Amino acid sequence: GCYLDPEKAGMDSDAVFQGMTAHLFYTLGKLATSASPHDLYMALSYAVKDRLMTRYLASQEVIRKKPQKTVAYLSAEFLIGPQLSNNLLNLGITQEAEDALKRFGIESLSTILEVEEEPGLGNGGLGRLAACYMESLASLQVPAVGYGIRYEFGIFNQLIRDGWQVEVTDKWLKGGWPWELPQPDESCFVGFGGRTESYRDDKGNYRSRWIPSEHAIGVPHDVPVLGYRVNTCDRLRLWRADATESFDFYAFNIGDYYGAVEEKVASETLSKVLYPNDGTDEGRRLRLKQQHFFVSCSLQDMLRSLEKRSIPITEFPKHWTVQLNDTHPAIAVAELMRLLIDQYQIGWEKAWNITTSSVAYTNHTLLPEALEKWDLGLFNDLLPRHLEIIYEINWRFLQQLRLRYPGDDKILQKLSIIDEEGFKSVRMAHLATIGAHHINGVAALHSDLIKRQLMPEFAALWPEKFTNVTNGVTPRRWVALSNPSLSNLLEEEVGPNWITNMELLKKLEEKKDDNNFLEKFEETKLNGKRKLSSFVHSKTGILVDPSSLFDVQVKRIHQYKRQHLNALQIIAQYLRIKNGTNKFEVPRTIIFGGKAAPGYFMAKLMIRFINGIADVVNSDPDMDGLLRVVFLPDYNVKLGEIVYPATDLSEQISTAGKEASGTGNMKFAMNGALTIGTLDGANVELRDLVKKENFFLFGKTESEIMDLKNNNYSPKTFINQCPELKEVLRLIEIGHFSNGDKELFKPLLNSLTGHDPFFVMADFEDYLNKQDVVSECWNNKKAWNKMALLNTARSGYFSSDRSIREYCESIWKVSPMPVEITC
Ligand code: 26Y
Numbered sequence: 010g011c012y013l014d015p016e017k018a019g020m021d022s023d024a025v026f027q028g029m030t031a032h033l034f035y036t037l038g039k040l041a042t043s044a045s046p047h048d049l050y051m052a053l054s055y056a057v058k059d060r061l062m063t064r065y066l067a068s069q070e071v072i073r074k075k076p077q078k079t080v081a082y083l084s085a086e087f088l089i090g091p092q093l094s095n096n097l098l099n100l101g102i103t104q105e106a107e108d109a110l111k112r113f114g115i116e117s118l119s120t121i122l123e124v125e126e127e128p129g130l131g132n133g134g135l136g137r138l139a140a141c142y143m144e145s146l147a148s149l150q151v152p153a154v155g156y157g158i159r160y161e162f163g164i165f166n167q168l169i170r171d172g173w174q175v176e177v178t179d180k181w182l183k184g185g186w187p188w189e190l191p192q193p194d195e196s197c198f199v200g201f202g203g204r205t206e207s208y209r210d211d212k213g214n215y216r217s218r219w220i221p222s223e224h225a226i227g228v229p230h231d232v233p234v235l236g237y238r239v240n241t242c243d244r245l246r247l248w249r250a251d252a253t254e255s256f257d258f259y260a261f262n263i264g265d266y267y268g269a270v271e272e273k274v275a276s277e278t279l280s281k282v283l284y285p286n287d288g289t290d291e292g293r294r295l296r297l298k299q300q301h302f303f304v305s306c307s308l309q310d311m312l313r314s315l316e317k318r319s320i321p322i323t324e325f326p327k328h329w330t331v332q333l334n335d336t337h338p339a340i341a342v343a344e345l346m347r348l349l350i351d352q353y354q355i356g357w358e359k360a361w362n363i364t365t366s367s368v369a370y371t372n373h374t375l376l377p378e379a380l381e382k383w384d385l386g387l388f389n390d391l392l393p394r395h396l397e398i399i400y401e402i403n404w405r406f407l408q409q410l411r412l413r414y415p416g417d418d419k420i421l422q423k424l425s426i427i428d429e430e431g432f433k434s435v436r437m438a439h440l441a442t443i444g445a446h447h448i449n450g451v452a453a454l455h456s457d458l459i460k461r462q463l464m465p466e467f468a469a470l471w472p473e474k475f476t477n478v479t480n481g482v483t484p485r486r487w488v489a490l491s492n493p494s495l496s497n498l499l500e501e502e503v504g505p506n507w508i509t510n511m512e513l514l515k516k517l518e519e520k521k522d523d524n525n526f527l528e529k530f531e532e533t534k535l536n537g538k539r540k541l542s543s544f545v546h547s548k549t550g551i552l553v554d555p556s557s558l559f560d561v562q563v564k565r566i567h568q569y570k571r572q573h574l575n576a577l578q579i580i581a582q583y584l585r586i587k588n589g590t591n592k593f594e595v596p597r598t599i600i601f602g603g604k605a606a607p608g609y610f611m612a613k614l615m616i617r618f619i620n621g622i623a624d625v626v627n628s629d630p631d632m633d634g635l636l637r638v639v640f641l642p643d644y645n646v647k648l649g650e651i652v653y654p655a656t657d658l659s660e661q662i663s664t665a666g667k668e669a670s671g672t673g674n675m676k677f678a679m680n681g682a683l684t685i686g687t688l689d690g691a692n693v694e695l696r697d698l699v700k701k702e703n704f705f706l707f708g709k710t711e712s713e714i715m716d717l718k719n720n721n722y723s724p725k726t727f728i729n730q731c732p733e734l735k736e737v738l739r740l741i742e743i744g745h746f747s748n749g750d751k752e753l754f755k756p757l758l759n760s761l762t763g764h765d766p767f768f769v770m771a772d773f774e775d776y777l778n779k780q781d782v783v784s785e786c787w788n789n790k791k792a793w794n795k796m797a798l799l800n801t802a803r804s805g806y807f808s809s810d811r812s813i814r815e816y817c818e819s820i821w822k823v824s825p826m827p828v829e830i831t832c
Contacts, residue, residue: 017059020100022108028056029109041113047184049113050093050124053106054187057096061233064242068828072152073318076328078823080146080153080816081311083341084334085300086136086283087143087157087245089232090486090646091125092188095144098490099235126181127647129163130247132287133565134672135373137646138451138809139334141483141672142816145809147236147243148485148509150825151817156307156338158299159189159230159247160283167604167643172620176285176607189230189247197227197306198253201298205394210354218351219394223272225279226251227306237485237509240828248306250279286606287565288374290381297340297383297391304341308348322353326366330821333370333445336381336437342368342444343395346402351394357401369820370441370448371478373669375455375463376569385433399426399435406443413470424466442467442474447820451480452670452691454711478816479691480670481809484511487676491650494533495680495801502526511679511805518802527794534681534797537654544651545600545639551627553637557596558787561677562660563644563652566605566612569667573615573757574769574776575599575660579622579638580737580746581777586635593784598637602644602652614757616640621746621754649673653680657797658705658783661686662776664767666711668692675807681797683786685779687772691807699803703796707779708772717771724762724770731774738762 016027032055033039039048072079097103107118115121131137139155146153165176200221210216227248234243252273284296311329315322333339342364349360374380389396403426414420422429426439442448442464450456456477460468468475489496489508499507499514507513520526538555545553562575579599585591601619605612623638641648659677661668661684668690678684678695686692687708696704709717728734738758740746747753761769786793805811817823 017056018063020060020102020105022105025053025056025102025105025109026112028059029053029113032056044113046115046121046124049110049115050121051185051187053110053121054093054125057093057100057102057106058187058233060100060102061096061235061242063830064235064240064828065233065244067240067830068152068242069244071826071828075826076318076320077152077826078327078821079329080151080821080823081307081329081331082139082142082146082153082155082334083304083307083331083338084136084139084155084157085303085337086131086334087139087155087247088131088133088136088646089128089140089143089245090137090650091122091127092232093125094122094490095486096235098485099148099237101238125647126184126186127645128181128186129179129645130157130160130283132164132283132285134670135287135335137482138480138672141481141486141809142813143234143243143245144236144483144485145481145813147234147241148239148483149810149813149817150236150239150241150827151243151813151823152241152826153243155234155243155245156303156310157245157247158280158283158303159249160280161249162282164283164285164604164645165607169616169620169640169642172617172624174605174613174616189232191249192229192231195229195310196251197229197248197309199225199227199302199305201225201301201391203393205397216351217394217397219347223275224253225302226253227302229306229310240830241826242828246307246310248280248303250277250302252277285604286608288376288567288606289378289609291608292382292384292387294387294391297387300337301340301344301392301395304338305344307338308341308345312348312353322349322355323359323363325349325363329367330823331368332816332821333368333441335371335373336441339370339381339437339441339444340392340395342440343392343398343402346398347394350398361402364444365446368441368445370445372438372448372450372455372459372463375458375669376667381437382428382434383437385427385435388435396435399440402440402443403427410470420466424470438464439467446474447476448474449476449478449820450669451478452694453477453479454666454688454693455669455690458666458711476819478812478820479694479807480672480675481807481812482672482675482679483809484508484679486650487653488679492533492537492654492680494536495530495654498529498533499801507805509810511808511810514802514805516802517798521795521798521802524791527791527798530681530798530801531790531794534655534657537651537656537680541600541651541655544648545641548642549639551637551639553598553639554596554634557598557637558657558784559598559600559655560658560660560783561600561602561652561656561682562662563600563602563641563649564671564673566603566609566615568611568615568760568767570663571767571769571772572601572603573618573761574662574772575601576615576619576622577734577737577769577773578777578780579626579636580740581733582636582780583622583626583629583632584733584736584740586631591635592781593788594635595784595787596635597784598639600639600641600652600656602641602648604644611756611760614754618746618754618757625746649676653677653682656680656682657787657793658682659684659686661689661692662708662772663687663689664772665689665709665714667767675804678800678804679807681801683783683793683796683800685776685783694806695804698806699800703799703803705779705783707775709768709775714768714771717768722765722768722771724765724768727770727773728762733777734770734773 203222
């Protein structure tokens with residue numbers, strides 16, 4: 010089953026050119042003479058996709074011929090970013106593509122790469138993590154399928170108008186997206202609503218059956234995920250919701266044409282849009298529908314793969330290991346039980362055994378407002394059979410608890426899947442924890458807090474279930490692809506293998522006192538900064554100086570991430586310059602990027618606040634050559650690729666205990682940025698790795714924050730102790746950053762001076778002082794470069810290859826399976 014037409018598989022520039030020419034003509038209906046950059050992008054992408062197909066099909070054949078456990082990574086989000094550049098890199102034909110483009114009169118590959126629309130099928134960290142993990146799985150030659158949703162509209166595009174965020178629909182499919190393969194013949198049928206009834210089967214046993222009132226069809230759209238310089242090409246299977254034909258016909262026959270059309274429209278809205286909310290669970294009906302939709306399709310798909318190969322269903326755990334990316338797919342626990350019991354007639358005990366030996370759960374948050382809960386009424390309405398199954402799971406679980414804690418009703422209430430307080434609800438984290446064989450956090454501190462704060466009783470009950478896998482990011486996209494200048498230097502120094510073995514970068518430590526090398530290292534950073542500078546200018550009209558210190562905070566806008574702490578610090582620096590009391594003459598460019606959830610008022614106000622400060626600072630001649638503030642609109646993967654290589658100082662300043670891990674922190678460090686940060690998430694491990702003298706630490710620890718909270722924290726105390734902070738707040742209050750409008754930022758001020766839920770006031774002074782240390786360091790360029798080099802040299806641990814190896818060994822029990830191409 011192997012097909013190697015040279016035009017479709019050849020890896021030299023001639024073959025790529027031939028492939029492009031054929032696609033322009035036959036696939037796109039264009040003549041080479043009139044091809045636009047977008048046409049050439051499409052043609053090159055199709056030519057590249059051809060070259061993925063041999064590997065993709067060979068990878069599937071391997072599993073079919075020699076059954077082997079496959080990872081099913083279930084995630085409501087996959088923020089995969091641009092595909093062309095990554096596939097060229099992993100195939101190893103970037104230069105060949107560049108040469109082929111020259112024959113079409115295109116001088117630089119980048120003009121073609123810029124045309125690509127990225128699929129924004131995720132909100133932020135969690136979605137991007139899923140994408141890094143898919144890339145590492147393929148690069149490590151592990152058989153894997155990522156299962157998710159093909160949203161027609163991804164995360165909104167962000168515009169900034171008068172300093173405010175404006176959301177615009179993301180029409181990523183409009184120009185045609187060449188990377189997917191629709192597979193309508195592998196569609197799945199999913200039910201919703203209706204009722205259950207009990208009946209007696211042929212053997213006389215009472216059983217339950219679900220009669221849904223609505224259906225949707227899931228049509229798989231597969232995106233090939235090629236590993237780096239290997240034949241393994243895994244698959245991302247994204248489900249698109251379609252209307253069910255049978256319903257159309259039925260309604261048509263009874264004459265209800267418009268009813269049928271409405272039904273069709275309703276089922277097609279299922280995969281319409283990604284919920285742009287990272288952090289607050291809104292409990293929306295459509296979101297639960299989306300979750301059940303993609304989970305049901307995915308599990309049916311896995312079960313069907315066993316049937317196709319005549320493998321008994323009871324052997325499911327030998328062939329699939331199912332990872333839940335947060336609780337968004339946690340309905341899988343009930344849905345797998347339902348499929349096994351209702352469709353495959355497997356008994357409860359056996360079904361439970363199969364489920365709990367195949368499912369594992371990753372937790373990404375401790376914030377109570379982000380923990381998913383579904384109103385019981387809504388849940389019952391949409392998934393009545395699942396609720397029955399959940400009740401049974403819960404009843405058996407509570408029985409177990411009663412034996413262990415006789416008479417302790419408190420603990421039953423606390424651990425029950427059903428929250429009985431107020432409006433009754435289903436706690437998805439409890440369902441996931443009870444149904445999974447492992448539950449992991451995403452950084453050492455976070456996993457520890459899961460055990461100590463979030464789920465102490467569960468952890469006491471099942472200590473062996475709880476574990477940690479610290480997040481990682483793929484060095485292919487986040488160094489090799491985005492930072493060619495640094496990559497070349499790394500290759501010169503340690504050879505090409507660092508790309509798959511980041512620990513080799515340790516060798517760079519030998520160069521830490523080599524002036525010549527440090528200058529070369531600095532030059533790679535300068536290249537990145539020049540590129541970002543021209544990008545900033547083209548998008549915002551702001552001129553920034555590439556020799557200034559680039560101080561960057563890019564991430565979703567959230568109070569716990571504390572972009573406002575950074576903003577307050579800028580005001581303090583502004584005041585010092587105005588008053589002539591600034592100690593260090595260090596030119597800084599402070600850059601922000603990130604989206605706010607459309608309904609998150611405070612986060613949107615924080616964006617307005619940053620832009621208010623930027624306006625004042627950037628238009629004041631006293632700030633020239635010393636301070637610039639930039640808010641980069643529409644932060645996404647593509648922009649990240651420009652930002653990380655260009656950053657000197659990485660801002661990781663969340664309230665300790667709130668950021669589960671962070672992954673931007675890792676991307677910055679690999680690219681030689683120094684971090685100013687709190688002891689939160691993976692910052693803790695980052696600091697340990699790069700050593701404390703190469704990390705700017707500030708702020709209260711998680712336990713100090715706890716103490717403040719438990720002792721009636723009062724931000725006023727901290728404000729009164731810090732005259733500079735007082736002055737900063739006064740300036741905001743009089744409307745200095747809002748054209749005299751004293752009302753605009755009041756909600757922000759009131760929050761900070763009133764409850765200050767994220768302890769901004771408590772950490773301000775320490776932060777400001779640490780920023781002075783940063784400036785002082787910057788003035789000794791050699792020392793700075795040395796610290797930066799050591800960050801790159803010591804951050805290999807944060808390769809997602811390491812994370813994936815840990816998942817494979819300790820949770821999934823899967824091993825690599827090389828793919829050979831024999832023709
Ligand atoms: C419930 C729903 C509204 C919801 C949707 C998306 C809730 C949360 C999210 C997204 C969460 C997220 O992105 N979490 C981040 O995951 C990263 C990868 O593990 C972590 O690095 C980061 O600290 C965490 O905030």
